Amino acid sequence: MTSRMRPAEAHPYLRAATAGVRHHTRALTRPALTVSAAVDRVHLDVLHAHLTALHQLLDQLAESTRPPHPAAGRHLATAQTRLWQATAEVHSAFHVLPAASAEATECAPEQLPEGPPVLTMCQRHLAAGHIVRRKTTPTDLNRPHTTACAR
Template sequence: MTSPPRPDDAHPYLRAASAGIRHHTRTLAPSDGDLPQPGDRVHLDALHAHLTALFQLLDRLAGRTRPSHPAAGRHLATAHTHLWQVTSEVHAAFHLLPGTPQADAEPRACHPERLPEGPPVLTICQRHLSAGHTVRRKTTPTDLRPHTTTCVR
């Protein structure tokens, strides 16, 4: 006879990802007297990959939850939209970092062929464009406008 899983045993990979983010956040904190180091392209690329994976997870959760719990599904869909906005801003920041050819280009322009190392198989731009297809299928331009929400509790 097996006992029901404890809540903290559920979704171990998500817990590990969250722990990794907490660890990384702590390691970025400057030591006494040290100046904080700015982010770099590699850091933002890894963060964008994480956000994109989370974006895809929220997309699936919203789709599965909406039929049986419409109100909860709408909240997850709103979180999905907000996460896309965050992902877009990280992508834009990637292109504005010093030393990248895109720094002088328009912030929203995406040109993977102009990356210093050339267009590899999967760049931040290709990942972003791929996730953008999901956004265009499931949201309207009105949904993507910045807006505020209030807690209903």
């Protein structure tokens, strides 16, 4: 974002995605919605797709920020690691929820979770995992969050 660009004009697609997540969150917190209707595999599949897209965005931002501003790049890389941890937990939650049919619940990319989408959750998760393994060590993934405010 340049100094001439107003915040309302910056990154319209990201703002729209954020607005969509906020709308969905408000819709899930309506009193008439029951817990069993609120959490299902379809919801988690869509949430996982959103998280993996954010993971890719953070990867690109960290890579472009790191050369001119190394400290900021490290913080973005840490955010990317934390987001991967959340993504992995959503993937795990997907597999422990009951399936809509008699399908298997183990991670098998060749089996489609809820119909024939172009990219299943497991395939998406494996593809995002390749980025993580290229840029993150197991120690980084297990390190507790210790980043303090820089201000």
